[in-house]
Amino acid sequence: MEIQSFDTSDEVVNALCKLVESYSNDSVRERGLFKIGLSGGSLVDYLSKGLPGISTEWDKWVVFFCDERVVPFQDADSTYGAYKKKLMGKVPLDEKNFVPINPNLTAEDAAKEYIDKLKKHFPDCKWPEFDLLLLGMGPDGHTCSLFPDHPLLKEDNVWVAPINDSPKPPPSRVTFTLPVLNNSRGCIFAITGEQKVEVFRKICKKAANFPAGLVLPTNGKVHWLMDKKP
Template sequence: MATILTEVDANAVIKKLSEIIEKSANDAIDTGDTFKIGLSGCGSLIKFLADGLPTIKTDWSKWRFFFCDERVVPFDSEDSTYGLYKSSLIGKIPITEEQFITIDPEMNAADAANDYIKKMSVHFPPDSVPRFDMLLLGMGPDGHTCSLFPGHRLLDETSRWVCPITDSPKPPPSRITLTFPVINNAKTCVFAMTGAGKSEMVKRILKDKEDLPAARVQPINGTLYWIVDEGAASLLN
């Protein structure tokens, strides 16, 4: 069951998102030494975090940043999710490049996915599905989340943690993505979005309960937040 938080505007969404991240981070650091957070490549999310994270009080050295999905492109490409976060966050908050667990952009998608599984496994207990402290998710205009698109075979993946995708309907076509077994094992999943342009898809997922990828985010033993402004929530009533 999703907790839907409707805020008055984008600034209020950023404030609420930051509060939830701060609590999750500090709880994780207090109990497990590090805070493992997954980031998505949604443009608005990057801006929300660039504005909101500097207000957070936390031990930044304990944060580890992963990617819910990533485009298999050079880091200096405008399509690189890591590249966008690196330029947007480093310097605004006291973190280093070494705190990001990144893909190897020189590999093809299949090899990059396998390599990312190995890199992830260092940070989680062995022989169990990774349990992220928090995943920050985006939603596309078709209802996709991460790089899990409507009607795609990866929606039904049940065992692999990370999968390659080479036929993404949204460019660039070559990507890696977390799968639902990992997404739904997270302690906290968060969607944060603003604007009336999101309202139809928000309604289709939260009110109409359509079987779209973003609607399949249902943490098994965790919390799901949708933080939306009045524009994005306008069709929910």
């Protein structure tokens, strides 16, 4: 675990995007593509602000979603819709770089179809190995759509799982499972505000079993960037 604290949220954004730049260039040099998973929430604004300033081979990016709400892309809750609105046009990424879910299906069918899409990019493996996953954390310690004490935390058979009882609306979503997160080459959490940093302190003290604290890549690194002293 690598922890970096900064004085301002702008510095967190800069550090986040510098790490993305480094991972992307290493991945393209070593494997020819950069396979990245994005999350929603505040990360959309962070990346829309910071990514236009990095140097990378954008045409080598393949962008997936660590979780997604099963709503139309035009809906304000759609993560893909948010990136389409806020990031596309600021950087040379367009629809062909993204691998979204099918929002017209049930959560169960959308999860199955997304697994099929992933297997075209990660053939012949037990778990996909992403170059980088960008993760958020809620004030309850959830990450992706993996919530505290939810049965999905024990899911170890599928890459993408449906959830229809999300405690945070909207209730229907699809999410990467913990084995997928922990098989990545790198994960980055970028958190701001005292409330979330306090959750991180509890994670470090093992004071509670927060889902975000279960993200510990087996052969990769997890980076925590924050705007308060941990």
